Amino acid sequence: MRKTSASFKLSAGLCGCLLLPQVGLAQATNPARAATATATAPITELGSADRTFLRTAMEQLMSPEQSGAIDPSAGTLTWRGRTFDLGNVRVFRARFERYLNLSAADVERYEAYRGKLGEVADLLSPRHQLDPNTNFGDNIEQAYRVLFEASEFDFDGGNSRVLAGMIYNSWRMRDEIRADNQQLSAWRRERDTLEEGIDRAGRIRAQESEARAQSMRREEFDRAQRAQAAAAGGNVMGGSTDERRLVRKEALLESYQANTAIKANVAKFQFQSQILYFLLQRRFEHALMAADFYRALFRGSAQQVEVGTELLAQFIPKADLVPTVDTLEQIAREAINDTGGNMEAIRNAVLSRDLMGALERLQEAFHLGEFLGPVTTFSEEDRKTILRLYRLKNQARDLLDLRDFDRVLAIVRQIETMTEDFTASSIESYAQSAMRSSSLQVMAAKHALASNDFARAESALGEAAKLWPLNPALNEFSSSMAQQSDMFFQGAPMFDSAYETGNFRALFEKRNELAISLLNDPERSRKLGEAVDRVARVDLLLMQARELLAQNNAYGAWELVAAAEALDPRDAQMVSLKSEALPRAAPFVEALRSARRHETQGNWAVALAHYQVALDLYPASRTAREGLDRSSSNVMAGLVPIETGK
């Protein structure tokens, strides 16, 4: 039972950990399958030494998406302590690849577009506000119109039109607020008139009351007051009609004032939001224009940014500063300048074949300034060069993650020949080390298996698969192990069947598996040893016979085949060679057969004559010589004293 249990463990464990990595299945309930899982395990599950090596290698192949600049898990780009949301990095990577595939934008056309943006910036420049000869309002309107011209360019992406819409909306709000203010002024005047009328009427009533009080008794006076109040409207609690109108007017005024203030704030917040949105979308040129328009359209006291508090907290880490529109403008300008500088550095790097650095800088520049001119006009030829490197890097990184070292090495060597700033040595060193370690583990597993240490074999194979899942030695060993594990169960019956039918060659061919299987069966092991030895001797004789046949020595070959036949008359290879040699050695064979026939019949002397015939045909024949010796001895031994007759 214990053996069966161990066998099951061997079968399931070893085969599992070898075969499953190839198909990528991971089933945690089985130790071997757990080993399988480690074959494709992330870096964190490797040993510390492996982890260090692999990290080093990965860092060499890393793109900025995995560096500090871009955080793929958060989908953000951090630049100068500011965080941009990139959305899905996978999508962004695809966009970068598409960018590398695109033709470069027309520089002249881009310059024309830049001219439009520059015209807007110039028209809105604060210096015109101070110029007494300039009507700044006209400048704003002119700049507004230029926005529509800019939006015609494909570089713009329609963002100038969005900005124009925002400006138009601000103007509408402004007009509404103006109208509201006029209405408020009219109502305030009405209110003042009402107040004056009420005051005047009050004074008159007070004088009349004083006069009446003096002419009638107190009781009559009170009655007259009540009657007057009833005649005035029946509302003993309220005042006069004018007083009620005044109350309503006051309420209306307050409501309208609050509404107007809200409208003004809404316009301001919407514009600020749009600036922030342009910045977050890395539309830095539009952010600049929007800031210029905002500054021109809104009062100086409204320059503090009051929207997107949470966004700003991420965007401007020093949250204790009061962010203004100028702050946003400064960020946009820095981004534009940095992108321009980066692109200049990239062009120089490509010229000096420092392509690895160029690729990393280009990714950063693209992620930051995707819509900026220096990026969109980057030369098509340089893009193709970098695209080739980018794809090779991605392939190498993916393959390294899978630990497909053969292909990784081929790719990194290709990269090395392409670039001046990349060396494959550390990756090669890591790969060679891992491959070597894996092969050593396979060897250790084989040794462990040979000594029936299945647990150690399983562990070693797990290690080997973890280090190098595609190790060809694992494949070979897995198929061998599968057969061997089958053999473990079937070894004894298979041995008995072959041994009983005299199929020693079958035993010989499966000698290794059977040897392990029959380790605990000394009798069968002994028989197996004999059978293997017999077939080995047959093979040796057949090998020599083939050699003699090749030398046209058919008699000699036949004699060796006959010797092999004596050892194993059912051996298929012997039978095959025998049929090949027979036609060429027929006289010799016939002589030997006759000799043997007579020998078996007791005709020793006649057998002697036939052996001599064979010896005459092939003087080196050992069979014939032995036959001669044997037969002559028999002749002499069988003699009875007989008188010599006449």
Place this chain on the structure above:
Amino acid sequence: MSRKGTLILLAALGLTLTVAGGVYSLVRQGQPQHPPLPVQTYLETPDGVEGYRFSLSGSIDRQLATGDSKRLIFVEPLDGGPKVPVLFSTDLPVELHPGQRYRITVQARSGILHAQDLRKL
């Protein structure tokens, strides 16, 4: 016919008979007294020659074995057939050496050719 003539005729007849007898004796002495050994028959079906005597003219090839006053010697027939083993008694008054030619009278007994007489050729 005269008596002298008769005597001469008898003498001539006697001489003729004597010469003829001598010649016959001489011829008979040079010819084997037994049929030649059918070597192929012996090699294929030794029972077919069992008990018969034959004459075998051949040369001594080599000795195969000795023992009990017998020598087993291969004799190569002069007509070129396969060598056959012949058992010689050491009593025979000849020294056998390889290459010597003999006419040997042999008898097949129990499949073995026993030399009974031999004459050097």
